[in-house]
Amino acid sequence: MHCGNFQPRALSRRQMLIGSANGFGALAFGVLHAGENNKNKLNPSGGLHHQAKAKNIIFLYMDGAPSQMDTFDPKPLLTKYHGETPDKVLKVLPTQFNSIGKILQSPWKFKQYGQSGIWVSDLFPHISKHVDELAVIKSAVSNFPEHTSANYFLHTGSGLQGRPSWGAWTSYGLGSFNKTLPGFLVLNGGLIPPGGLDNFNSGFLPAAYQGSVFKYGPAPVANISRKESSEKIQKDKLDLVSRLDRLNMQKNGTHDQIESAIANQETAFLMQTSIPDLMDIKTESKATQDLYGVNSPNAPTKIFGTQCLVARRLLERGARFIELTCPSVGSDRWDQHSNLKDGHQKNALAVDQPIAGLIHDLKAKGMLDSTLILWSGEFGRTPFAQGNDGRDHNPFGFTCWMAGGGVKGGTNYGATDDFGYHAIEGKAEIHDIHATMLHLLGIDHKKLTFRFGGRDMRLTDVHGEVISKILV
Amino acid sequence: MPNDGSLLALGKINKSELDKIALAEKVDPNTLAEFLTYLLKADADTKHQDNFLAKKILHPELKGSGNKSPLSGANDLEFKESFKNKKLIVDYSNLSTSDWMPDDFSYGRGPVKIGALRISEQKSLHELQFAEYSAAMVDPFWKDLKHANGSEPEPGALGANRAGRILSTPSFTLEDGWVHFLVKGKAKVYCSVGAHLMIAGPLHGNLVRTIDMNDWGWVSIDLSRYKNLPAHLEFSSDDINFALRFVLQGGQDKPLLPTPAREFVARTLFALDDPLFYQEIQKMILELASLVKQEKVVDNQKNASLASLGNLLIHCGLIKFDTRAKLPISQLLEKQNLLQAEVCWESQLGLALHEGTGIDEKVFVRGSHKSLGEPAPRSFLTALGGAKLPKDNLGSGRLQLADWITNIEADPFLPRVMVNRIWHHLLGRGIVASVDNFGLLGEKPTHPELLDFLAVQFVEDGWSVKKTIKKIMLSSVYQTSSPPSDIAKKIDPDNLFLSHANMKRLSGESIRDAMLFISGEMNETMFGPAVNVNLSEFQEGRGRPASGPLDGAGRRSIYLSVRRNFLSSFMLAFDSPIPFSTVGKRSISNVPSQALILMNDPFVHQQSEKWAKKIIAQTTEPRARLDTMFWQALNRLPSSAEVEECLGYLSASPTATTDSEKWASIAHSLWNVKEFVWIP
Known part of the structure; x- marks a missing residue:
């Protein structure tokens, strides 16, 4: 894959237009007329190194790190030892803020759901209905106990700033199905995570693979709206440009780069309408909107529901990698150093119904099989309190889950100790999650490389094992 | 010396009596009067540092009593004994060159040695003073250094005024985590541990201490949370009273404080009989003179006493440097002023890194800092000769690395x-x-x-x-x-042998600069602070800086600020690299987002309008306008077919648009013509 140096797109415009269903003309048509039934036009590539199980990814990024023992990993011993000094039963390691309180039981009740009997706390009344679709990884670990580094690690496989985001790696490996859509999209719910926009960047990969951060609203990205007062004025101007370009080509001969640039101008023109169209969810039925919580009286639910619905619309149009960031719930994101009960309740309320709606809708439309959903924070939280009623950062064990394309639903994988503090069984490194994700997309994580600084760089560096037990 | 206690004890200084004594003692009567006034003040105030001495001189009848009250601090032996159980990190009275780690000159060229003469300034009165202890001290010569306007000081807990004022200790490994130092004056102390995260200063607030001490004191810091990590302390101060003597680690208990030098002087002298008293003072002054000449002096209470006595005598005008050391203070000050006039006092630049303790890192097995292999001695690349650091090398070896790299005799x-x-x-x-x-x-x-x-x-x-x-x-x-x-x-399909030119795409910086240059809006000023990037509403996140002007104040793109999370989206789209490592060769992408920028970016529109305005003002004839515009944008004249297309566009445009709008459209079009960005 692009051994040595990156070569810019070398197809001539002619070749592109001729080039079958994946050609530019067909794609532009596809976007303009993208509706509920166009998915047949967007054929999956079948993977890069082996048959793909999933053709695209939705990453539900739970900014701030939800607590494992309050969501999917019940620990009865926390109730038994509630209020005790943790040193009595645990070897307490230094935490970020080191304000170690007492053992803290979960404020929520857990129940088993579905055929699989997967445990879910009362925080997620909607998601719990879909547990038979989920593979719950209870043994995830991170290398960093602090948000910024942990976010870079989660997003790029390195704790340092500046490496390519996994979305960039994915679109570098597989490209986009759709020339009017970037391969890697971030739907910004309002909270840009610590570490900032560099979580979504292309690092040493070509700029074309950087994540496009879409805002909530009809003009989600910069420069998507024309500045001319009417479409005709802009069109006339661009027609003049085309005629001048043609004259120039007659004189100097054709050149691949010039032809691509001309094609890009035409694509860009179409994007001015196709992008706002895809953000416009008014065309969705009321039932669909309600399913996602788009009309919820709770504003954060409404925002996240809209993002989830837009994510589905993006899938239909061929986006490769879609990341959703959390909306602000008024207090903090999932980072409850204090007031765990109130904060987690609000954050759960914002995402529960939209995520359940997304799973339901994708399944109903037959799209879940080809879409990988990943739900994860950057690390977990401590079984003992920070202060009285919060939990500090804990990279030693936390829960994330996958669902959809190629994932064995209704699976529990790995385990933490009796207090939910350390992963003790089936430890899943972030690199393993990356390897698994790439595997499902038909990519061997050891073969997806880019030569930079004299080295063949990888998303998983020198690490990563596919977690095969959660795969179909 | 006056010893007429009865007269002076009444507090009345008789002028003629005074003159007589002055004549007999061969001192200036005014100086003597000043000295007496000082002594009377010291005598009246039991807390005055020279209370003992004043009593000795003014009340000879009190001989021998009064030195029985305990010393307020430890003597030499007790002092050293009190930190025997601790590990010395640095002792500024006995320092090896490699342990002197300032980031600039503000602490002078090295620690001040006991007995050294320094110009001190108090309430704008200058006098020479003997250093009463060996210590790292702020050199008052540099006290007026400051950040120039427009510089961007580091934000957060470490304080904005650090650059150029940092003194680091050597690195050490934290044992039980207790660190102590003997210090006075005002300073910020940053305990740098491991690779601790910095977010507007260190994440853990307890790693920064603010110190404000009138007198000497031990400061103890609990770093037990960071046991076994490498650490060093960074002191930053602009207080001319700042001084630092010892940094130690281990044990929670504070060491003792040494007895203040002046107190010691007084105690020594007080016990003596009158004739001995004067002999002793004479002897001490001679010893002091030899002390000043010595290169290596011991930092002990005796030497401190000599320096302290000297300072008292200078203070009261009884030692004059114009006769003794042939260095009148006024001459010294003049020289200092001349030197200071050569200093550039304001700077926008500060050192981001300065030399620390040289450490051979261990190999990170499979890239992990948690699985350490053998230490890898610092050396040059083996492929380029593999030169090694000399055994007696001090510091990091960066200087040698620079030498190796630039040694083209060894390797070009x-x-x-x-x-x-x-x-x-x-x-x-x-x-x-x-x-x-x-x-x-x-x-x-x-x-x-x-x-x-x-x-x-x-x-x-x-x-x-x-x-x-x-x-x-x-x-x-x-x-x-x-x-x-x-x-x-x-x-030669790849044109390796360069029979013709390779087509080039302008870089993002060149595209923007070309637009500014063509529109006549370029500000060609060199240097100066960077201009903030004009941020769109889509560029969000923590630490979002203020958005800059749309046209970047017309400055060349090299002057656009680079903040890693708030880069210019214009530059990013045209492949300006993500600034985390050197990139000798940029990728050259060709994507729709570039077309969107050229079509819709407000900067491009703004500059098109400015360019059109300039052209309209310059010429009236449309053909002449087109010639100029093609020449400026594409470095050639238009063909007749191109002129025809443009004139056709101008006449066919909706009549509602104004002349300047039409010409702005032509301008905008020429920047969208592919030849503008892709150089044939």
């Missing part, structure tokens, strides 16, 4: 790499195409002799980048046009 690697990059920028492909990699995995040069020729010329031209650029640009190979011949297409 550096000029080769440099000229190859210049060639790459100008011709679109390096002679060695892998510009960042001249190693085994890199590509072979297409023209090795040319590479060496250019490298030799580069060095002979004094490493002048400009001369090298000029040399290449004046060559015929640079000036060829891009259409390939039929033969070239057949036998």
